[in-house]
Amino acid sequence: MNLPRIDIDLAKIAHNVQQLKKLYGSKGIDIIGVTKVIGGNPIIADVLVQNGIEILADSRIANIIKMRRAGIRAQYLLLRTPALSQVENVVTHTNISLNSELEVLKKLSEYALKNHIIHKVVLMVELGDLREGIMPSEMDAIVKVVLKLKGLALVGIGTNLACFGGISPDEDKMNELSSIAIRLEEKFKITLAMVSGGNSANYKWFTSSKDVGRINSLRVGESIFLGREALCRKPILGLFTDIFTLMAEVIEAKRKPSQPYGTVYQNASGNTPRFKNKGFMDRAVLAIGTQDVVVSGITPKQEIIVLGATSDHMLIDNTKTSLRVGNTVAFNLNYSALLSVFCTPSIVKNTINQYECANIL
Structure with a gap:
């Protein structure tokens, strides 16, 4: 076989998905399969879906299109907050997107309404890692506007930690996110179906917490594919690390x-x-x-x-x-x-x- 090459053990991927779904599901948390690290590879994506992953998340629309064209049946979430230049493709090719800019949300609404599509949005909250996210003090004003935008459905809020600033998704951060979700639901009389606490770095918080609050979703890639958490890069017991x-x-x-x-x-x-x-x-x-x-x-x-x-x-x-x-x-x-x-x-x-x-x- 031609070289260089990368050997990919599909059976081990299936095992890791099954174990992680069981682990996080024990406390009511669903996992979203992050496919950006495998370039939206349809063969690998299919293993995720066949083992119970319902939402696939990628930061590249081209990867999502590739998986769709290969016949991978899933809900598709755009991980990277959309650019204004992308809104047409976001609405056309994805079901859900993570958002932090009102100007972009208005354009998503405009295109979705024009094409008779309901596009689901998750508002990202800034909790200290200083990548994407709305400051907590500005959430109420943003939510008030988004709820009036036709063609959009506000389905949740989320946060991103341990990526740019290396900030831990610890108990304090997750409690803060839960509190924001509860306050928004009470104030605006809505139900947030998704409260996304982060990614593979949330493992330490999850295993040490008796009560995960309103957190019911994590976006997981590294734990699936490398068998470890993403805070200290320690292997997770029972997972393969040599896929x-x-x-x-x-x-x-x-x-x-x-x-x-x-x-x-x-x-x-x-x-x-x-x-x-x-x-x-x-x-x-x-x-x-x-x-x-x-x-x-x-x-x-x-x-x-x-x-x-x-x-x-x-x-x-x-x-x-x-x-x-x-x-x-x-x-x-x-x-x-x-x-x-x-x-x-x-x-x-x-x-x-x-x-x-x-x-x-």
């Missing part, structure tokens, strides 16, 4: 100096590198580089050391393994590396341990 394996081929293996020689200027990345002189070493070059994967986010499974990478080549210390040309090196990936791999068309996506998926593609 994905990146494979790259050795295209050169030679004994060379450990330190470049000659006059040093900037390298291809614009950096001025410094290397320790360790004498001669067994070095190898792999046919993969920074345009394929976030190199800092991969960990070799063999006893090698990654020395660095350029756009198309990765350099490794091959002293302990003595790899030869044509051999392969296997890597584990973190979330950023996985995201980059699925955005790279030149990396083959190879599914193994086939789950009984619907007839798609």
